[in-house]
Amino acid sequence: MLIGEVARRSGVSARMLRHYDSLGLVRPTGRTVGGYREYSAEDMRRILCVEGLRSLGLSLRQIGRALEDPACTPSALVGDLIRWAEDRLEREQELLERLRTVDASAPSGWQGVLRIVELMHGLNSPSAARRQQAVLAPAEDVRVPTELLAGAVLAESDPNVAGALRWALARAGSDAVASVVSGAYSENVDIRRRAVLAIAEMSGDEATAVLADALRDSDPTVRRHAALASGTRGVTAAVPTLVGMVVEGTNDVEAAEVLGRLSLDPECADRIMAALVDELAAHSADSAVRIRLTQALVEMSGTIAQGVLGQLAHDGDRAVALIASASLRPVRVVGLPDDESCDDAGRRHPSQVLRR
Known part of the structure; x- marks a missing residue:
């Protein structure tokens, strides 16, 4: 088959077929008297194989190695693809969460966007001092989303940083309790402890109700935190x-x-x-x-x-x-x-x- 016929049957453009040839990925078996590329049935099967691997996310270079390396098994290749896809999805999810956080702050200008981005970078710092500084830095009239503070307070292990986050969250508005309440019912006991400590610094009937529920928690530390806060109320x-x-x-x-x-x-x-x-x-x-x-x-x-x-x-x-x-x-x-x-x-x- 000539290149035009192959392009029509395979759905791969003639230009891409020439590119495959230049890379050595799919070389036509022969040439016509006039010098035109002539593909065999085996060449067609290889083209379809290349397209199938491309649909799984492999680059042309990776496809070439996979087809030529006898040690490359389908199971190993698919396993690698799964890991690459998971990593890519994780990065995309992190990006999506950052975008949602910025959107939730309802910035009126680029200065507000940059302030939220700076805060997110600060909260993700490996330095506890840097995280605390990020929480206590002036807000510059930018609304900090309670979801961002809640996520940070439920994950924070440093007591000083956690205290600063609880202080900021308690002053974040009426939806502060709702943003952290799921942590009070988490299967992770450390998250429950952090959630109850945070809710203890919040006012309102919803906070009191969550603390009363925490009095029945299976963890004694959670119960003690809840008892001190509930008893005060x-x-x-x-x-x-x-x-x-x-x-x-x-x-x-x-x-x-x-x-x-x-x-x-x-x-x-x-x-x-x-x-x-x-x-x-x-x-x-x-x-x-x-x-x-x-x-x-x-x-x-x-x-x-x-x-x-x-x-x-x-x-x-x-x-x-x-x-x-x-x-x-x-x-x-x-x-x-x-x-x-x-x-x-x-x-x-x-x-x-x-x-x-």
């Missing part, structure tokens, strides 16, 4: 975890302070007191635990706590007794007579030092 379901933190000695001071706030509600106060008293009885032989529980009782409001502390003031554990006794002593202002601790209006002077 008045969620009484946080009480068991907070009491457990006091017993375990994990952020026990913060947990005791939150329990003290919750005890301002009389109904919750009874529940907290019962839990603390039960733990005192359960750990009668563990001085460290009883000390922490006594310190937590000091934070409680109401007369019930005072009654329990009055009993503990005579406890056989000297450290427990001293803490309880100190909490029951009246406050005296240094520099005033023993019977005088306030000014005529009943206010303590701000320059005076209080002691128990």
